[in-house]
Amino acid sequence: MDSRCSVVVHEHNHDISPTKSRLIRGNRRLNLQAKRTLDINDQASVRLNKTFRSLVGHVGGFENLDFVECDTRNYIGQQRRVFGKEGDGQILMQHFSTMRELNNYFYYEIDTNAENRIINVFWVDARSKAASMDFGDVVSFDTTYLTNKYDMPFIPFVGVKHHRQSILLGCGLLSSEDT
Structure with missing residues (x-):
């Protein structure tokens, strides 16, 4: 099977939205305040979805976050796996x-x-x-x-x-x- 690109159809492309560029994986970042909140709430056994919603409320909406809920789950999972x-x-x-x-x-x-x-x-x-x-x-x-x-x-x-x-x-x- 040939994996080379042979045809480009421009009608199937979408314009890049500057407001949504924060959702591109390379642009998503958990800031120190979010990490600290996640760590504290995890130690207190606060459910992750509730912590994420509180972070959303703190910054005034999803559009003001530089990360998505999956990033918080990955961070907490990584912190829990750190042995020591x-x-x-x-x-x-x-x-x-x-x-x-x-x-x-x-x-x-x-x-x-x-x-x-x-x-x-x-x-x-x-x-x-x-x-x-x-x-x-x-x-x-x-x-x-x-x-x-x-x-x-x-x-x-x-x-x-x-x-x-x-x-x-x-x-x-x-x-x-x-x-």
Whole structure:
């Protein structure tokens, strides 16, 4: 199938409205005040649609916002997935350090963002590390398995033994599935 453009029909185009250019994805921005309001209301368990409506009312209507409701949902989802709130990140790092002290073959990798919050975690114990040498030819992983309270999917890396049995080769938590 040829994907090149061969015909342009100008009658199907619409004039660009300067008032609606704010809705183009590249022009949409959550300002600091909106982010702060979203964070505070999320911590207070205020429903997101109510928070969005309050933001609309505060600025005097939808046409005065530089973002849409989907942007607020994406922002809150991203904030909830940031691993490291409530001290859990520190506890995880301490646990992994302890595991490493008990066994030199325990391996972990932790990615952090600009605020030094944990966003991705990968770990493998000694037994799984050894198994990956023997059974790591084919590895599968499923990002839809489970999520934790941060909505981070748990990713088991699974191989297949010579007797067609599954074997765990490693684990991970990801803040987004595009990682």
